Amino acid sequence: MPTSDIPDIIHLNRLNDVFFKALLGSEERKTLTLNFINAILNREGSNAFTSVTFSDKEIVPPQIDGKRSFLDVLVEMNDGTRVHVEVQVLLDEYMANRSLYYWGRIYSRELEKGDVYANLRPVITINLLDFDQFPQYQTYINTYHITNDVTHHMQIFVDADACPVIRQIERIARKYKVPVTLLCDTNHVLTSDYSTVKTIGASADAVDFALINLCHAGDVVVTQDFGVAAMALGRHAYAVHQDGWQYTDENIDRLLMERHLAKKTRRASKKNHLKGAHKRTAADDETFCRKFERLLQYLVNPQGFQKSMR
Structure with missing residues (x-):
């Protein structure tokens, strides 16, 4: 074929507003729209x-x-569920607010005067974004629901200064698709291809307070500091020691009392020193991994965990 007969290739951004609406927003291509929604929502x-x-x-x-x-x-789907698909190419720092506003308006307009609330049907919003709305999550697809404080989208926060199980935490977290944040002071240099790394000032307790300010109810905190663990429990987070056991x-x-007494003993005697922690072994790491994964299994899928225990 002569090169003159070859049509010019037009490069289009598939998130272009006009192109997207023509592709998935037309009656002629409703089968494509149906397949797209089922694929995004994992409906099979x-x-x-x-x-x-x-x-x-x-x-x-x-x-x-x-x-x-x-x-x-x-x-509107066959069961009455309404699905809203929105495309945004340019950065919109208030995209989350806008999405919630649209979602709420779609949900609320379902009812007319005299209707009962039982007539309300689910509303699902799908946002296709050409920018990174949540840079702390290294995933292409993020799913959110209205949840209570305990079952919100869980995160793992690691008191990473001298933490010996960082890589084990990341490996297990990656398996269950749980985001991880490593916090360390300026005396330590950490890099990761999975976790978000936050370097905090080297002042006393700076990392501890930064970690507690970030965590919420239902998150997991890994620390060997009993004080940090106590504050995490106060925020209704799960606190785990680097040996795998849970603070409760x-x-x-x-x-905390044992820590206080040990500190008091050290101050009382300059000659007598308490024996330090034993040298960490591969068996210690295996114990941590087993207990930590068991906790994540439960938190990610409580019903499935209970079934596996029967």
Whole structure:
């Protein structure tokens, strides 16, 4: 074929607004839209959606002077679930706020005067972004739900100064797709191809307080510092020692008292020194890995963990 007959190749950004709406927002390609949604939501077999109906994409404000919004794609699935697909190429630092606003408006407009709340149907928002909205998560797809404080998207925070099990933590966390943050002071240099590394000032307890300020209920904190563990428990986080055992409300007071008495003994005698920790062995690391993975199994999938224990 003569080169003159070869059509020019047009390079398109597949997240281009016009292109995307023509591809997935048209009645002629509704099968493609259906397949796309099932693929993104991992819907297969009997759990897969079987049909889509395109809905009005305009969100009309309840007041005359309210904000009017136009969605990219809004469809209703065969079971009544509404799925909103939004594309954003340019960086929008308030994308999370905007997404929640759209989601809430779609959900609330389901009811008319006199309807009962039982008529409300699920609403799912899919955002396709050409920028890194959450740089702390090294994953291409992040899924969020409305949850309580205990079951929110869990993170692992490691008091990484002299922590001997950093790589073991990362290996297990990667397996269960749980993000990890390593915190160390300026006297240590850490690098990682998985975790987020935060270097804190070298002042006393700076790393400890930075870690506690970051963690939330349901997160996992790995530390050998009993004080940090106590503060983590106070925030309803899970606290784990580098040997694999858990700090709990039942043992933390005893541990703090033992630390206090040991410090008092050291100050009282300059000649007598307490014996330091034993040299770490491969068996210690294996014990940590076994206990730590068991904890993550439970936190990531409590129901599946209970079934595996039967």
